[in-house]
Amino acid sequence: MYACLRRKISIAEDILCANLLHGAQIFVLLAEITTLAMKATLTTISEKTGYSVSTVSRVLNGKSGTCRISAKAVEAIMAEARRCNYSPNSLAQSLRTNKTRIIGVILPSVTNPFFAEMSGSIISEVKNRGYTAIVAVSMENEAEQESCVAALLSKKVEGIIAAPCGSNPRLFEELCNVIPVVFVDRFYSGLNLPYVTSNNYMGSVNATVMLINNGHRNIACIQGSPVSLPNKKRVEGYLKAMRQSGLEENAVLVGDEFSVQCGYLETKLLLSRDVRPTAIFALSYTIALGVMKALQDSGLKIGEDISLVSFDDNVSLDYMVPAITRISQPVEEMGKLATKILIDRIENDTAKSPQLELTTKVIVRESVRTILPAL
Amino acid sequence: MYACLRRKISIAEDILCANLLHGAQIFVLLAEITTLAMKATLTTISEKTGYSVSTVSRVLNGKSGTCRISAKAVEAIMAEARRCNYSPNSLAQSLRTNKTRIIGVILPSVTNPFFAEMSGSIISEVKNRGYTAIVAVSMENEAEQESCVAALLSKKVEGIIAAPCGSNPRLFEELCNVIPVVFVDRFYSGLNLPYVTSNNYMGSVNATVMLINNGHRNIACIQGSPVSLPNKKRVEGYLKAMRQSGLEENAVLVGDEFSVQCGYLETKLLLSRDVRPTAIFALSYTIALGVMKALQDSGLKIGEDISLVSFDDNVSLDYMVPAITRISQPVEEMGKLATKILIDRIENDTAKSPQLELTTKVIVRESVRTILPAL
DNA sequence: ATAGTTTGTACAAACGTTTGAGCAAATATG
């Protein structure tokens, strides 16, 4: 670990041997390097200043006031700490105090733009609160998710923020007996744990109603993974809106995965049906990309020949031709809120653990055509 | 921290009080919960089994073979460890062994798709090697970057992978005296440290030559942050290719930031010039998005009225109309290699620390028009 | 039977902190 340093010292020693005449000067060099090499601890500071380790500790923790420490001692200790660039050993601190100030984050992915933004927002908020985040990736794989939890626990994280994968709540059911857990985006309705998600149901209702209001009757919906709770809610919203408008007969629900390929294939199939949909509601950004590809293949123009609405916001959707109308979730806010809830609970056992649904927003662009009612 | 558990126990006690008659049954419940509550340590296992802490430690570390431990002891200890769900306390281990098996990652952002993919690849590779990654975000801010380093050091990371921001190498110059450092994507040419980047220079040459071979003479280049080394290399490549074809007079280099806005504004300005470029080379994905927006504003059709090539790959570029020709970097491989180099160096002081440039690839789509030479 | 070897285990120190308790010396109070 300190290889470079050792190398440097060994070089210094070589120089020393080769230059015995200039001993004094060399010693300065060696002293400097040694300062760096000698990782400062309370003990080294204690030895240098002549104060006990406990006094040094209290001074460096700013307890000089409450613990009656002389100004002289404070000054000497602070000076030495600065000189040797002291930084406390978190490991020892944590071991002693039983607080690591680390929180674990489990996400299914970190490249998917939605979760990328989520992780960015969590990392930054966690840091703001003086904690450190360790983010682990489950890859939508329950076994992997379990291994993430194990890894985080052995690092003694004080709490976990998770967008769980799979439908079996067992892991988290046990986990929440050990440390505080907050879900984000996804959650298990069976577990009465705090979560922050967006109102997927209403977002989906709004999208569908918008299409209906624009004259669409045959609206197909391409869903992602059916076990995902947000997906379920979106599907519910779609079906509800269709039913409410007496269009339940026309509802077409296909798809089984949040992927470009799923969007692509399902669109191909939709286009070969007897009754072609006039609008497609893609339940994720990736699915929408697949839809767009398939429509291009068929030479259909979005916003003219067929309409498209996508769930999830992504800056690139504004650069498509035409720009894609979509439902956006307050991703950043979700991350920040989840972090806040978790840390509040860590620091205060009695803090409330709410279950929040933030509102989604329709971002209107040009991918929805208005169909005039046939008279 | 153990609030939920305490609550559960307290509930259990309530039940106990209320049901003294069914004592036996209740005790089982309490025992179960207590098992969970009592965080297993070497000491607890030692007490339960009657073997000393050292024996327990050796057994659980698989040293029973080399340390002559009886099969009986191994069995008893393993059984108890399983029963109480023992998991070693990493903090104590690390404190004792001076190895944390944590590596720090410093990236300028984690939402930018390039770095999102990078972080995903690093996190996964780090985990494969049995380590844990802590990723910190510098937000392209040198002060923040310094605070990231401090945070990581206090967590006693064993090495750092960084895509540094800013142009001052001081921080990393000092850092590399303390722990191994590997740069990824960006690096400081003044520091002789290992890095993994892609051949930005050749990628840029190739892109420019392709445009020239397609008959373009007025090729504008929109750069990102001029202090960024990859940016510099790309600019060099562009200029080199232009010069080599005797087009140095035609070279137009604008821009100063990797952002959508920069791409947008610079394109607006380019279009208002006396000599309009027939092709634009955007040095990043975000810049390309801005370019596309500006071109749409002006009613110019990409691939017909004007050509566009972008640096960086992004799946959404295939869904633009037309799909955008681009230079792709092996992002995932860069992350994996950097991780491998770092961990090899951590585990083996004498491991080599190479400086790698992976090759870029041209992904040909439909955004480049062939201009026939005027005779 | 004696000496030598092997086997199985325990002891104790160390890693760097934090923190309650203790204790002289200095100061204040009567």
Next chain:
DNA sequence: CATATTTGCTCAAACGTTTGTACAAACTAT
């Protein structure tokens, strides 16, 4: 001047590991 209080500090234990050393007991060889 004797007693009480305050001041400024130190001691020592503890957190959960790892690991070098020590040491009986059980064998083996003579």
